[in-house]
Amino acid sequence: DAGVIQSPRHEVTEMGQEVTLRCKPISGHDYLFWYRQTMMRGLELLIYFNNNVPIDDSGMPEDRFSAKMPNASFSTLKIQPSEPRDSAVYFCASSRQGREKLFFGSGTQLSVL
Amino acid sequence: AQSVTQPDIHITVSEGASLELRCNYSYGATPYLFWYVQSPGQGLQLLLKYFSGDTLVQGIKGFEAEFKRSQSSFNLRKPSVHWSDAAEYFCAVGAHAGGTSYGKLTFGQGTILTVHP
Numbered sequence: 001d002a003g004v005i006q007s008p009r010h011e012v013t014e015m016g017q018e019v020t021l022r023c024k025p026i027s028g029h030d031y032l033f034w035y036r037q038t039m040m041r042g043l044e045l046l047i048y049f050n051n052n053v054p055i056d057d058s059g060m061p062e063d064r065f066s067a068k069m070p071n072a073s074f075s076t077l078k079i080q081p082s083e084p085r086d087s088a089v090y091f092c093a094s095s096r097q098g099r100e101k102l103f104f105g106s107g108t109q110l111s112v113l
Numbered sequence: 114a115q116s117v118t119q120p121d122i123h124i125t126v127s128e129g130a131s132l133e134l135r136c137n138y139s140y141g142a143t144p145y146l147f148w149y150v151q152s153p154g155q156g157l158q159l160l161l162k163y164f165s166g167d168t169l170v171q172g173i174k175g176f177e178a179e180f181k182r183s184q185s186s187f188n189l190r191k192p193s194v195h196w197s198d199a200a201e202y203f204c205a206v207g208a209h210a211g212g213t214s215y216g217k218l219t220f221g222q223g224t225i226l227t228v229h230p
Contacts, residue, residue, distance in 0.1 A: 043157075105156050
């Protein structure tokens, strides 16, 4: 299996632009998680899905952030409009039935100038 | 609310020396505890976990951790460190929310491990 695949690996954008991060979970995994890693706040859970349905989005920082999972093999995290404080590494992770090992993607390094 | 504290931001050890990374947690019930490792530019990889039972748990790459409820600690240990162990290590606590014991995690700030030859 190819593991959790995230794209792009790096994204540089200007403040005010829309940013879309993409994630392909491992086939057969029914839980998908979006985490954000910053120097100041460390690793934070933003949102997670079960069977494509958002279960808990309490970690989403504000309305500028939205996440979707239109099918079992694809999820997006969108920031609109982006701000410099959104600069971080965004990780996607998936697991099977939520009680098995969590597999992380390699992350998307986002820089908002 | 649950929280995790890793008191050491950066630890340096010599190759072959023993290692102990500290982790303290705060959680109202029996915690689910994890240690993850992150190599530069990579995602996190699970080293080991504690759910219940034996308080000394073995993980991959020769790591082990001991759960001490009285001290609210879950320290990671390795008897002999290899240069390839240089990475950042994260302790995490999980809440059993539905089926997401492994996924809905609160992480510590991480400890960077440097290994000298």
